Amino acid sequence: MNFKKITSLTKVFLKNSFQNTQTASNKKSSKVGNTILYLFVFIYLGAIIGFFSYNIISGLVQIHQEAVFLGLFFLIVAAFIAFQGIFSCINVFYFSKDIEFVLPLPVSAKEILISKFNAILITEYMMELIIGVVPLIIYGVLTSAGILYYITAAIFLLIFPILPLLLVSIIVTIIMSFAKLTKKRDTFQLIATIIVIVIAVAVSTATSNTEEVTDEQMIQSIMQANGMVTMVEDYFITLRPAINALTSTSAVTAIIETLKVVAVTALSYIVFILIGQKLYFKGAIGNLIRTEL
């Protein structure tokens, strides 16, 4: 495996994945406009998430149940990554036309798979900057956490999204090895857009309702939601180690819990590569053939 090739391919796939989402303009003024727009959206969403996180964490700190927030936080991050990952995976793995141009080049199937996955992961990290960084910093400040917490939090922001994204990639690869979605690309993207709008409206309605809810009621419903975290953690095996690592004051415990997550993630990565090598190219080349007919 050649790391330079993987880095180069990742950059190309990443740029290509933005090809469909950005306007075809090379003008400086439009680039500056886009940057300002993204910055505004970033700050706006960050402020909303920060506001909610502050209210919830400060309420939980008062009743010494702040760790409940971390469980919910990781669950929401995982759900968000998995949901967003479905669209990213299908787009990057199957709908981008680059595979036809990469296949005649001397790169291995493994290098292509890893690079495509890297490209998706990096876009997820960008999303995580908004939904992940702000709540964890607020949590650290409100619980007067030490440097160990911030180091562990930074590590978890990097490693935690990998597992949900791997699971989604594996499922998408299996489905796409027999599904014939390529010719329905436009339909797929229309449905995806509608789902995103519906969710955005639902979230906006739900958050506007919470304004009438008192802090006590909110804490009560969060404690109820914590029941869900406890229920899920038997199946979502990296959830508990993540909470333990971030709440631990011992460096040894934090390292052990982190290693548990790294081990599960590494194992899943191997499974993804094995399945991908067997099925991905069958699906992707099948798509090439179908578009040709």
Place this chain on the structure above:
Amino acid sequence: MIQINNITKSYVKGKKSVDGLNMEIRDGEIFGFLGPNGAGKTTTIKMITGILNPDEGDILIDNVSIQKSPLEAKKKFGFVPDSPDMFLRLKGIEYLNFLADIYEIPSDVRKQRIEELTKKFEIQDALQSQIQTYSHGMRQKIVIVGVLLNNPKNWILDEPMTGLDPKSSFDLKEMMRKHSKEGNTVFFSTHVLEVAEKLCDRIGIINKGKLVFVGTYEEMKEKFKGKETLEELFLEITDEL
């Protein structure tokens, strides 16, 4: 040298797009691959370049099987596809550096070759712009430059002249001639019969997935005496007259 040994490909069960194709493109020759639309030219090229796997048969590039040792075989050729609309968000220079990374070309060599080739194709001033801002001809040129960076022994080109201005087309033909004279292989598909006549050492004509003629232009004329023009010859061979 490219050896195509009895390859068959079906997209739909029972309908062979390429049917038992046997061809050998020798070292030192320019080989033109002709055929009407849908004859199986692009499918054949996709199998030679490892994009598609044949259902039966094997393809050897300099005696290395594209199916059994794809990485080794893919280092031995450069491929220009029929559509140059690829990696449009990359700048020209990013695209060339990407290919240089993939072919593991050392930085001093790549710098010199990029300078040389982009100057020859007159695209050196466009390297800092994204490929999506290029015209069709310029996109074609950057893809060709990308292929030539690695200086591969075997060139495989799918409709390479499409969209090129007369000078670039002339330059490319000259480069193809020079490449073959140095003992290398040039395999290209084309619709332009005159190009095949003037440029190719041998011609292969495919129709409905089967190779219906392979030989020199003179041999073709000899075989189909009485046909005055190249078009007539071509239509006669492909049963369309």
